[in-house]
Amino acid sequence: MTMGRFKMAGLALVFSLVGCTHMRSVSTTSIPAQRDKPVEAEAYRLIFFLMNFNNDYVHSLPRDLAKQCPNGRVEGVLTKHEDIIYFPLIAQAIRVTATGYCQTGAAQ
């Protein structure tokens, strides 16, 4: 009976951690006065059994932001790097989100 309760408690703990998100790092550049055009880009990698062989998925972030702000500048870039645990040791994810404000025309 004790073993059975222990197993149930362990299972409950495991399921309670589903989708648990932790911040790994955060940074920001200077925030502009004009903030009427927010832009956002995300890089996401799902990892199984902690196996991840490269971090190239983050390389697309600047181009993804630039595409949303043609002929402008993206300033006030907030970069958030998060770890998400779906099922401990089995399924996790890394998400890097970059958000900023598009400055165009006279504001540049």
Next chain:
Amino acid sequence: MRTPLSTGWFGPSVLLLAMALGQGCAILHSAQVGDIDAQIVMEGKRFEIKIAELGVDIEGMGDLAKDLGKSTKRAEETNTAADLIQMSNMGPSTGNPVFRVDYSDTLIERIKEACPSGRVSGLISVRETASYGLLSGEIVKLIGYCAEGE
């Protein structure tokens, strides 16, 4: 009466699995995106600068030395030596410790080589580890876009 399940095969299998899982794993510690000039990013030349240094898992090596020295006559001395070395290299670590602190200080010169005009934008600063068990590559990476011409 049930015969207890033999677990003799369990240890070596777990060790092999752990080694396999640890082979060449890439760990992202931080990624920071800078301001973006859309024209430079979309029309400029992409460059990537990667600087790596050998990292050593001192704690892991100490534990390994203790395990290997367990059944020998010098077990106590091995344990003491391993503990002393770990205490002598104490402090916060990102990835594994390295033996040179200034390995990434040439980044600014490398940017100038990659983009002599200095007109760079869309910079991503990445700090990552390529893990190979007790050894690792501690990597500082910078990706950016360069607009050529003064």
Next chain:
Amino acid sequence: MRRVCKGLFVLAATLSGCTHSVHINHTSDYRLTKPLSEYRVVEAKADQRVIMGIVTQTDYVNAAYAALEKTCPDGQVTGIQTRYSTSHGFLSWRNVVYMKGYCT
């Protein structure tokens, strides 16, 4: 046994401060008003000794920033590379912030 202990302490002392860890190496944006060749490289460094993890402030970061400003008193500093690292030691360590940039 005494010889062994002595030897081990000597070993620990010689290996003390052998390892380091680079936590972050960040490069800021480049805002150039002149060709890059007309800029000079400036740098500044500040550190903080921490014993057994007891520390109550991070003023060394501000000190590094102020020192960098002083190297370029009337000019603009751009393309700043910031390295935050720790040099490990015997029951203590040294946190270091090193900044390098272009001054005009």
